[in-house]
Amino acid sequence: MFTQLTDWFPVLLSLRVAFISVVIISILGLPLARLMARREFYGKEFVEAAITLPLVLPPSVVGYALLVFIGKNGLLGKALAGMGVTLVFTWYAVVMAATVVAFPLMYQSAKAAFQSVDVNLEKAARTLGAGELRIFFTVTLPLAWPGILAGLVLSFARALGEFGATLMVAGNIPGQTQTIPTAIYFAVESGRYETARTLVAIITVFSFLVVFWVNRWAKKQKH
Numbered sequence: 001m002f003t004q005l006t007d008w009f010p011v012l013l014s015l016r017v018a019f020i021s022v023v024i025i026s027i028l029g030l031p032l033a034r035l036m037a038r039r040e041f042y043g044k045e046f047v048e049a050a051i052t053l054p055l056v057l058p059p060s061v062v063g064y065a066l067l068v069f070i071g072k073n074g075l076l077g078k079a080l081a082g083m084g085v086t087l088v089f090t091w092y093a094v095v096m097a098a099t100v101v102a103f104p105l106m107y108q109s110a111k112a113a114f115q116s117v118d119v120n121l122e123k124a125a126r127t128l129g130a131g132e133l134r135i136f137f138t139v140t141l142p143l144a145w146p147g148i149l150a151g152l153v154l155s156f157a158r159a160l161g162e163f164g165a166t167l168m169v170a171g172n173i174p175g176q177t178q179t180i181p182t183a184i185y186f187a188v189e190s191g192r193y194e195t196a197r198t199l200v201a202i203i204t205v206f207s208f209l210v211v212f213w214v215n216r217w218a219k220k221q222k223h
Helices: 004-040 043-054 059-070 073-083 091-115 119-128 132-160 164-171 180-189 195-220
Strands: none
Touching: 004 043, 004 091, 004 132, 004 180, 004 195, 043 073, 059 073, 059 091, 059 164, 091 132, 091 164, 119 132, 132 195, 164 180, 180 195
16 A cells, blocks of 8 residues: 555656646647648548557557657657757656557547537638637637547546556656556566555546546536
8 A cells, every 4th residue: 555655656647647648639639630620631531540540559569659759869869869858768758658649539539529510600700700710719619629528538548548658668667757557567567466456446446537527527518
């Protein structure tokens, strides 16, 4: 059982990573989903396949790709190394891994939500002189919000439970990069079953409560 404050590090780091990942995913994913839902262009299918690829690839493959990209010999890693910055085996790498694997869930949900919005309502707002930014925040976003919220929750849960890609790029460094999933794995490996059970209970209960709240909220929105 947890008896010291440091024992809670995997829980605190996992929650922090999940929240930061959702913020990044929202900033990048919502405009992209809106664009893909409303625009047709050459190569759109290729772009969508690339966006959703982390959803179907094994997490270890995603982790390896990130390792190649941000490692000391990678495209981004080499550039950052020249500035004295290292991402691999830091909590920043944990955030990157969680963001990449959770992004497709948010994108797919947001895109479907935007597609469900009646374009005639947006056209009506334009005829009344509203700008595109105002239309997005006052018409499109409120109507698409239930689907977007579902995507946010799914992304948060996926980021919270990310294991494979995280292990590849950040490892399992206690007090630095150890998240709940990696802590559970290595606790079982070392025979610390009580610690593993406690962490499993924490992440299960937390995830259940988040999903339960969203389902209740969605049900109330329909009435």
